[in-house]
Amino acid sequence: MSAARRVEPSGPPGSFAKRVLVTGGAGFIASHVIVSLVEDYPNYMIINLDKLDYCASLKNLEPVSNKQNYRITPAFDICDSHFVKLLFEVEKIDIVLHFAAQTHVDLSFVRxxxxxxVNVYGTHVLVNAAYEAGVEKFIYVSTDEVYGGSLDQGFSSGLHSSTSQVLGLWMCTTRARSRFLDAEFDESSPKQPTNPYASSKAAAECFVQSYWERYKFPVVITRSSNVYGPHQYPEKVIPKFISLLQHDRKCCIHGSGLQRRNFLYAADVVEAFLTVLTKGEPGEIYNIGTNCEMSVIQLAKELIQLYLIKETNSESETESWVDYVSDRPHNDMRYPMKSEKIHSLGWKPKVPWEEGIKKTVEWYRKNFHNWKNVEKALEPFPVQPPFI
Ligand SMILES: Cc1cn([C@H]2C[C@H](O)[C@@H](COP(=O)(O)OP(=O)(O)O[C@H]3O[C@H](CO)[C@@H](O)[C@H](O)[C@H]3O)O2)c(=O)[nH]c1=O
Incomplete structure (x- = not known):
């Protein structure tokens, strides 16, 4: 075995109450979770496994990089089954938080x-190694996108009236009816993914869930709304629009811009993961949602008018900062979700949109260059690979 593949144990054995493996820890959400875990749980050893893909940045981890209870195993891949098995043998992991994934929907249409x-095979490798190592809890970070989009008023009002009538009849007789009328998905709603990213997350969920069904291996699955805040690679809509405007460029809206998303601030989702870590029940799925829902066009207008230098109330001037570009082959309208299950564990989002978006805008003013060749992320769909 080459020196690069050697795995050294972190810290003297038995000196930490728990040993937690976080995958994809140099990425957006996981880096916030790691900083919180390292600072708030000094008796836990946090081990970060990250292949340092284009959207990762070690700057996200600077606050904890020299802490005794943190270490990173960089440039290793969850798809390397030999390495993953060895890692579990050497590190004696108690808990896994599995974030590592390809996450960008636009890119999933071309790759x-x-x-x-990465998302299906890599997750299977990891959950199997965790099972064989007798890990006590395996948390799989999934997404509301597994439900597929709900079709709503915004969608039907955009259609020609005769099309709407036909659609109305169809709704009365098919399963689509529940997609229109039962507004919110709960954890038992069927999975109906519509894009390659969402399909891969849904498939990976099936593998993870099967370890619970087959072996009662204690897995927990989370499905969260769109998360925003510092550290997010600017390919996603909020940091992309902020960064475009900061560079005096227009917000590029995919298609009509009527699609709506629920936005959850990073600090809130960290609290949700800590709640699931400490209180989540084995074999359960938890939606992590928020009421903060807005259309993409509303988002663009708000960013243009309220938070950036383009202080204007004029509709036409605001419109001049928006560019309508080709849409994805399919763009889900919205993901309305019930989150009562995680509320019953004591979690609710706390950070108001106004506060979260202000902090986010400030962060990108100073940190846009945290990633290599980041300007590439600002191009409209279709994304031209490679990003790096
Ligand atoms: C990047 C970009 C996006 N959009 C639109 C497309 C969508 O309707 C909406 C949100 O796009 P995105 O920011 O890429 O996020 P979305 O497709 O909802 O998926 C995100 O949210 C999911 C949770 O819902 C996560 O699981 C995914 O990893 C994450 O990428 O904004 C634009 O109009 N212009 C853009 O440049």
Whole structure:
């Protein structure tokens, strides 16, 4: 075995109450979770496994990089089954938080097989190694996108009236009816993913869930709304629009801009993961949602008018900062979700949109260059690979 593949144990054995493996820890959400875990749980050893892909940044981890209870195993891949097995043997992991994934929906349309490989095969490798090592809790970070989009008023009002009538009849007789009328998805709603990214996350969920069904291996699955805040690679809509405007460029809106998303601030989702870590029940799925819902066009207008230098109330001037570009092959309208299950564990989002978006805008003013060749992320769909 080459020196690069050697795995050294972190800290003297038995000196930490728990040993937690976080995958994808140099990425957006996981880096916030790691900083919180390292600072708030000094008796836990936090081990970060990250292949340092284009959207990762070690700057996200600077606050904890020299702490005794943190270490990173960089440039290793969850798809490397030999390495993953060895890591579990050497590190004696108690808990896994599995974030590592290809996450960008736009990119999934052009690199679909890579998404299947990393998100499905990589997750299978990891959950199997965790099971064989007798890990006490395996948390799989999934997404509300597994439900597929709900079709709502915004969608039907955009259609020609005769099309709407036909659609109305169809709704009365098919399963689509529940997609229109039962507004919110709960954890038992069927999975109906519509893009390669969402399909890969849904498939990976099936593998993870099967370890609970087959062996009662204690897995927990989370499905969260769109998360925003510092550290997010600017390919996603909020940091992309902020960064475009900061560079005096227009917000590029995919299609009509009527699609709506629920936005959850990073600090809130960290609290949700800590709640699931300490109180989540084995075999359960938890939605992590928020009421903060807005259309993409509303988002663009708000960013243009309220938070950036383009202080204007004039509708036409605001419109001049928006560019309508080609849409994805499919763009889900919205993901309305019930989150009562995680509320019953004591979690609710706390950070108001106004506060979260202000902090986010400030962060990108100073940190836009945290990633290599980041300007590439600002191009409209279709994304031209490679990003790096
Ligand atoms: C990047 C970009 C996006 N959009 C639109 C497309 C969507 O309707 C909406 C949100 O796009 P995105 O920011 O890429 O996020 P979305 O497709 O909802 O997926 C995100 O949210 C999911 C949770 O819902 C996560 O699981 C995914 O990893 C994450 O990428 O904004 C634009 O109009 N212009 C853009 O440049």
């Amino acid at each position: 679909a097989f890579e998404f299947t490989y």
